Amino acid sequence: MTRAVEAGPAVEMGPAVEMGLAVEMGRRVRVRVPATSANLGPGFDSFGLALALHDEVEVTVTASGLSVDATGADEVAQDETHLVVRAIRATFDLLGRPQPGLALRCANRIPHGRGLGSSAAAIVAGVVAGAALTHDDLGPGFESASRAAPGTGDAGTGAGGRDGDAAGEAVEAAVGSRGESDWMLRLAGEIEGHPDNVAAALEGGFTVAWQDPDGARCLRVEPFDGLRPVVFVPTVRQSTRESRGALPERIGLPDAAHTLGRAALLALALSAAEPAGASRRAELLLRATEDRLHQPYRLPAVPGTAELVAGLRALGIPATLSGSGPSVLALAVSGQQAATAVGAAGADFSVAPLTVDRVGARITRFAAVM
Numbered sequence: 025m026t027r028a029v030e031a032g033p034a035v036e037m038g039p040a041v042e043m044g045l046a047v048e049m050g051r052r053v054r055v056r057v058p059a060t061s062a063n064l065g066p067g068f069d070s071f072g073l074a075l076a077l078h079d080e081v082e083v084t085v086t087a088s089g090l091s092v093d094a095t096g097a098d099e100v101a102q103d104e105t106h107l108v109v110r111a112i113r114a115t116f117d118l119l120g121r122p123q124p125g126l127a128l129r130c131a132n133r134i135p136h137g138r139g140l141g142s143s144a145a146a147i148v149a150g151v152v153a154g155a156a157l158t159h160d161d162l163g164p165g166f167e168s169a170s171r172a173a174p175g176t177g178d179a180g181t182g183a184g185g186r187d188g189d190a191a192g193e194a195v196e197a198a199v200g201s202r203g204e205s206d207w208m209l210r211l212a213g214e215i216e217g218h219p220d221n222v223a224a225a226l227e228g229g230f231t232v233a234w235q236d237p238d239g240a241r242c243l244r245v246e247p248f249d250g251l252r253p254v255v256f257v258p259t260v261r262q263s264t265r266e267s268r269g270a271l272p273e274r275i276g277l278p279d280a281a282h283t284l285g286r287a288a289l290l291a292l293a294l295s296a297a298e299p300a301g302a303s304r305r306a307e308l309l310l311r312a313t314e315d316r317l318h319q320p321y322r323l324p325a326v327p328g329t330a331e332l333v334a335g336l337r338a339l340g341i342p343a344t345l346s347g348s349g350p351s352v353l354a355l356a357v358s359g360q361q362a363a364t365a366v367g368a369a370g371a372d373f374s375v376a377p378l379t380v381d382r383v384g385a386r387i388t389r390f391a392a393v394m
């Protein structure tokens with residue numbers, strides 16, 4: 025079950041550019057964006073899974089200056105280098121709008137530098153907020169409030185459960201289903217440098233992203249109903265940039281071929297369209313999450329993480345490095361397997377049994393002049 029652009033061939037969806045038109049002062053938007061786990065083993069820089077753990081950002085247009093009021097465990101710069109601010113400014117530049125003053129309120133719940141896509145969430149929040157502040161009508165593929173009905177729960181509602189939100193919030197527009205050539209994905213991918221996390225953060229569910237000459241694209245795949253991701257977050261941090269520095273420039277053909285087969289299998293085994301039962305699914309996912317492209321080079325630098333991945337896999341639980349690490353992702357096929365995974369972690373990790381976010385980035389409050 026996959027979802028591309030509307031019906032028919034891919035359509036280029038560019039932004040509506042209105043050169044020089046100032047964004048109204050007092051305009052305010054609130055955006056909610058999921059954490060994401062990238063790679064899922066063999067899908068390096070391509071696969072992403074959206075998780076029901078969210079950052080929230082409220083942006084108000086002011087006459088001048090910048091204020092950032094952030095809550096959350098991780099400290100970030102509160103000036104123009106702030107990632108959400110940079111992404112809003114990049115969006116305004118792209119849309120030909122003069123730069124206004126900005127006031128941000130941020131609830132940061134996604135831990136930073138742990139492989140859970142915090143930077144992608146910040147970038148997507150900025151791009152979506154920037155787009156929403158400049159448009160009343162966000163264009164084709166932007167779901168209306170009536171389609172994204174609140175309160176039906178994305179926590180385990182299963183395939184097709186994209187409409188709604190676990191927290192019962194007043195979803196005014198979900199950003200997903202904008203399609204594979206969306207300009208927001210291209211811009212967010214350009215800022216992040218790789219498209220996997222930003223694709224899943226925008227679209228929700230499981231995404232396969234790729235880079236075309238003109239930027240990032242993705243296809244969203246509905247993950248199977250029983251999927252219960254569990255994340256294990258250590259106290260140590262690892263910057264994605266440093267972790268990418270540990271990777272080799274070249275990979276031998278046998279390792280490339282091995283990983284290619286696993287990645288193709290993983291995309292099929294995660295899909296709701298594959299009818300396998302839980303135990304067959306776990307067996308397929310265990311094989312499918314093997315990878316020879318990045319984990320063999322990254323895991324030696326994080327021995328506690330390497331030990332946990334090996335321990336979970338020895339129990340038959342499909343576990344991988346989450347993104348560039350150092351967190352671990354277990355793709356449990358049922359609540360029972362998720363409980364087994366939770367019990368396998370030592371005291372060095374905080375463990376979060378989660379559900380899949382099937383909605384992706386959404387606008388939860390969209391007010392004109394207040």
Ligand SMILES: Nc1ncnc2c1ncn2[C@@H]1O[C@H](COP(=O)(O)OP(=O)(O)O)[C@@H](O)[C@H]1O
Pocket residue numbers: 079100106107108130132135136137138139140141142143144146262263264265347348
């Ligand atoms: N909500 C946020 N607001 C501002 N900056 C953020 C936010 N989230 C992440 N960042 C920036 O991104 C960095 C982490 O990015 P990265 O190393 O790619 O790790 P991650 O795996 O968490 O994405 C943080 O140190 C911070 O500079």
Ligand SMILES: N[C@@H](CCOP(=O)(O)O)C(=O)O
Pocket residue numbers: 060062063068069070138139140141142143218220221264268318346347348349
């Ligand atoms: N494909 C990237 C994914 C990085 O994800 P993050 O959550 O660690 O930023 C990589 O493997 O470097």
